[in-house]
Amino acid sequence: xxAPYTKYLRMNRIPHMWCPGxxxxxxxxxxxxxxxxxxxxxxxxxxxxxxGCTSRAPGYMNMxxxxxxxxxxISFATxxxxxxxxxxxxxxxxxxxxxxxxxxxxxxxxxxxxxxxxVIVNNFIYGMTGGQYSPTTPVGARAxxxxxxxxxIPFNIAELAKGAGASYVAxxxxxxxxxxxxxIRGGLDHKGxxxxxxxxxxxTQYGRRNRLADPIDLxxxxxxxxxxxxxxxxxxxxxxxxxxxxGLIHKDENRREYCKGYEQVIExxxxxx
Amino acid sequence: xxxxDKKERQVVxxxxxxxAAEAAIAAGCRFxxxxxxxxxxxxxxxxxxxxxxxxxxxxxxEDEIAAMGALIGASLTGEKVxxxxxxxxxxxxxxxxxxxxxxxxxxxIINVMRGGPSTGLPxxxxxxxxxxxRWGTHxxxxxxxxxxxxxxxxxxxxxxxxxxxxxxRMPVYILLDEVLGHLSERLEIPDPxxxxxxxxxxxxxxxxxxxxxDSSFGDVPPMADYFTGYRWHTTGxxxxxxxxxxxxxxxxxxxEERMERKVSQNLxxxxxxxxxxxxxxxxxxxxFGSTARAAMVAVSDAREKGIKAGLLRAITLxxxxxxxxxxxxxxxxxxxxxxxxxxxMIYEVERVIGCNCPVVGxxxxxxxxxxxxxxxxxxxELA
Numbered sequence: 001x002x003a004p005y006t007k008y009l010r011m012n013r014i015p016h017m018w019c020p021g022x023x024x025x026x027x028x029x030x031x032x033x034x035x036x037x038x039x040x041x042x043x044x045x046x047x048x049x050x051x052g053c054t055s056r057a058p059g060y061m062n063m064x065x066x067x068x069x070x071x072x073x074i075s076f077a078t079x080x081x082x083x084x085x086x087x088x089x090x091x092x093x094x095x096x097x098x099x100x101x102x103x104x105x106x107x108x109x110x111x112x113x114x115x116x117x118x119v120i121v122n123n124f125i126y127g128m129t130g131g132q133y134s135p136t137t138p139v140g141a142r143a144x145x146x147x148x149x150x151x152x153i154p155f156n157i158a159e160l161a162k163g164a165g166a167s168y169v170a171x172x173x174x175x176x177x178x179x180x181x182x183x184i185r186g187g188l189d190h191k192g193x194x195x196x197x198x199x200x201x202x203x204t205q206y207g208r209r210n211r212l213a214d215p216i217d218l219x220x221x222x223x224x225x226x227x228x229x230x231x232x233x234x235x236x237x238x239x240x241x242x243x244x245x246x247g248l249i250h251k252d253e254n255r256r257e258y259c260k261g262y263e264q265v266i267e268x269x270x271x272x273x
Numbered sequence: 274x275x276x277x278d279k280k281e282r283q284v285v286x287x288x289x290x291x292x293a294a295e296a297a298i299a300a301g302c303r304f305x306x307x308x309x310x311x312x313x314x315x316x317x318x319x320x321x322x323x324x325x326x327x328x329x330x331x332x333x334x335e336d337e338i339a340a341m342g343a344l345i346g347a348s349l350t351g352e353k354v355x356x357x358x359x360x361x362x363x364x365x366x367x368x369x370x371x372x373x374x375x376x377x378x379x380x381x382i383i384n385v386m387r388g389g390p391s392t393g394l395p396x397x398x399x400x401x402x403x404x405x406x407r408w409g410t411h412x413x414x415x416x417x418x419x420x421x422x423x424x425x426x427x428x429x430x431x432x433x434x435x436x437x438x439x440x441x442r443m444p445v446y447i448l449l450d451e452v453l454g455h456l457s458e459r460l461e462i463p464d465p466x467x468x469x470x471x472x473x474x475x476x477x478x479x480x481x482x483x484x485x486x487d488s489s490f491g492d493v494p495p496m497a498d499y500f501t502g503y504r505w506h507t508t509g510x511x512x513x514x515x516x517x518x519x520x521x522x523x524x525x526x527x528x529e530e531r532m533e534r535k536v537s538q539n540l541x542x543x544x545x546x547x548x549x550x551x552x553x554x555x556x557x558x559x560x561f562g563s564t565a566r567a568a569m570v571a572v573s574d575a576r577e578k579g580i581k582a583g584l585l586r587a588i589t590l591x592x593x594x595x596x597x598x599x600x601x602x603x604x605x606x607x608x609x610x611x612x613x614x615x616x617x618m619i620y621e622v623e624r625v626i627g628c629n630c631p632v633v634g635x636x637x638x639x640x641x642x643x644x645x646x647x648x649x650x651x652x653x654e655l656a
Binding site for chain 1: 349
């Protein structure tokens with residue numbers, strides 16, 4: 001018997017185009033399991049992406065799916081959600097797509113706090129275009145455009161989202177699918193803009209250049225560089241050097257959701273008519 | 274229409290940008306996404322006030338690119354959508370406009386053209402985005418651009434733009450300019466009974482049989498609104514009739530040609546132009562937008578001097594009204610093409626008429642309108 005979450009997949013589109021061992025599969029599975037846990041109907045769901053390896057995910061998923069331009073997925077999603085506030089809108093995006101070319105849309109969606117969920121697959125590299133360094137590539141790492149080591153200081157995407165006003169921010173990683181599903185489910189269920197950063201492996205483009213060419217080794221490396229947020233609170237800054245805390249980072253249920261705010265606009269406009 | 278049935282029209286004295294916004298609402302537009310930019314901002318001002326009054330939605334996005342994205346997203350849910358911008362914003366929107374063209378989503382984009390390249394002359398007129406309207410986004414795609422000259426025409430042409438966008442599943446441009454956007458004019462608002470509002474073709478097949486680019490329904494395949502039971506995929510990658518990516522050369526060729534046919538096979542529905550004193554004209558003028566108003570005065574002035582001038586005024590600029598211009602060129606001794614740029618549509622006139630007659634431009638880019646006397650001087654040269 002097929003797993004219950006396969007109803008969210010277009011099984012006839014599989015096999016997928018990702019490299020064997022790619023972390024995106026783990027993330028897609030966590031996402032579909034979260035949809036299933038919430039019993040969301042595919043008819044009420046839109047999944048929107050930009051450009052990159054991660055952004056090919058909607059093609060494999062059985063809902064309203066839109067593969068847009070590089071970096072702009074959040075703006076398309078905002079149009080869908082704002083036009084149909086009672087439907088579910090999810091964006092899936094890579095680190096380059098979401099935080100470089102799409103950085104402006106990212107911070108403004110956080111600020112606006114429109115009720116949708118953004119899953120950012122952070123694999124520290126531009127995978128599809130051939131392994132160039134991204135805004136999350138660690139300092140010193142090798143990439144196709146940093147053959148002498150990256151000097152660009154990376155973004156902390158989760159902190160950026162929190163600072164910009166996202167009302168639900170979490171970070172998970174592909175080494176822990178169960179935790180990831182729980183964090184995504186929390187974000188989907190949250191009424192406001194939720195960001196789930198997922199640390200993922202691109203062994204093909206990132207790993208190969210950084211002595212982590214084997215997917216298991218790279219996932220292991222990612223898992224070891226994470227610290228649960230509760231444990232992190234007790235650690236010194238020095239101990240946290242080079243580490244990523246994972247778990248639910250921020251949740252604010254009082255921040256006004258954008259579409260709710262607009263309901264008041266409609267009410268005021270129609271009363272004064 | 275029978276005059277006895279005609280309802281009394283509302284008479285207003287509005288600037289062009291307000292006319293544009295009200296016309297969009299009359300056309301059924303219920304979603305606007307935009308970003309502030311001179312000289313188009315008044316359109317956003319009106320939409321932000323009026324849309325919630327009529328149950329619509331207005332959103333000011335973080336930039337021009339996002340506004341275009343949000344517009345496409347809302348159109349996918351079935352809304353009639355509008356954005357308004359000017360030169361720099363038009364440039365920024367180009368990639369997403371290409372996306373809208375390629376995934377075949379109806380939307381209307383108003384560009385209130387200003388002067389100059391780059392930041393240019395934000396508060397002054399220009400007509401220098403006309404070639405950008407045709408070729409601004411990368412790749413091939415069909416284009417419709419409409420250039421009204423009078424405010425009553427702004428109203429009716431915006432309604433027509435929404436209808437064309439819907440029935441052909443594509444973006445439609447309204448190219449105004451700073452003069453039209455800001456000048457106020459008396460106009461009568463047509464009663465809704467005087468025009469028809471059209472909708473995009475929607476699927477009649479069951480969801481499991483639905484394909485978003487199914488050419489068995491013709492060159493404009495039915496488009497399902499999001500959240501109505503039709504779950505479909507689309508992508509800015511070249512795609513086949515199912516909406517999924519393909520690199521098959523035959524399918525890519527077929528789909529791009531089908532898209533082009535939406536315009537090339539519907540020229541009778543799309544092309545609109547106006548003629549003023551062309552019947553016996555010996556000297557022709559080809560003009561569009563606010564410049565055509567000066568051209569009309571120049572024609573009258575020339576006639577007073579005994580020169581038989583006539584004006585062919587393009588209301589639809591793209592697709593270019595090739596046949597009327599070619600026909601006109603066989604009748605006249607020469608054509609004057611005044612435009613508030615350094616010569617853009619003149620290339621199109623020359624392309625279409627070959628060696629039929631000489632063509633001269635009147636070109637100004639200083640932000641001030643072209644005056645009738647300047648056009649008249651060229652008419653006299655050719656006469």
